[in-house]
């Protein structure tokens with residue numbers, strides 16, 4: 145059956161539904177992911193909550209969905225656009241096909257869309273509101289719901305994982321499981337807390353360090369939480385990843401802005417100005433920290449994107465703070481930047497020893 149993708153820029157594309165057509169129109173911000181593999185991780189990354197994802201790789205789904213690679217308990221986007229969706233899956237670990245998985249969760253998939261043309265439109269006009277419909281003509285409006293996404297994906301209660309020697313409190317703005325795994329693999333005990341936890345609550349947990357996670361939406365949606373986040377950063381060694389990096393920058397007084405179409409893929413080159421090395425990184429973001437606003441916040445840009453010179457990570461003049469716009473936990477994508485976790489744990493352990501020595 146035919147389905148249609150309508151972009152707010154006034155262009156429409158025809159495609160065919162994989163599985164059943166949705167009962168109603170599905171709206172979301174349309175974004176594109178350029179990685180060739182890793183669709184399961186992308187679909188389950190809570191940072192994509194409510195977005196319509198276009199996969200630029202023309203064949204998606206051929207190795208199915210397995211038990212291991214989900215980044216959260218369910219797929220998160222509002223809808224998925226592909227060129228070809230493989231109905232069969234060819235992998236010994238596959239439990240079901242991608243289309244079965246998305247249908248189970250009522251997430252529509254529109255295939256045989258001219259994804260190259262859609263991506264060109266997004267590159268030209270930016271990530272924009274879009275609607276998936278069974279009707280060729282769409283008369284409705286393109287205003288997206290302005291609901292807060294982070295509370296929808298954050299844990300409602302505190303959960304403790306592992307019993308390693310370094311105690312990290314992970315602020316859950318919609319964290320990817322691979323971030324938790326990266327900490328557990330490095331001998332950490334991890335306490336995952338709700339996104340709106342207060343400084344007093346965090347202090348009562350006696351952490352050695354803090355991880356501010358990735359998550360969906362505009363970091364400025366969490367304006368009310370910034371004073372608490374600032375107190376936490378000033379008190380404990382902190383690693384901010386993606387949304388967590390943006391929140392750390394805002395909390396300390398820098399600014400963020402929206403990019404035209406963001407970075408979503410597995411091969412974004414980033415230069416580390418401490419080591420002078422360039423590495424490939426996995427990314428998924430629309431917002432970026434504004435470089436012009438860093439100095440007044442005591443921050444400096446340690447990591448810079450080699451394609452467009454945007455800020456990819458920060459350090460602070462005095463505070464033990466590491467923040468990265470890219471994903472050191474990878475999944476999907478290259479693990480070139482996993483050194484960030486080792487560096488962070490080292491920072492936490494050194495700070496811990498210093499505090500013990502002074503006590």
Ligand SMILES: NC(=O)CC[C@H](N)C(=O)O
Pocket residue numbers: 191357358359360361362363385386387388428429430431432
């Ligand atoms: N992966 C993320 O944490 C994304 C951060 C933020 N939602 C953005 O789009 O920029």
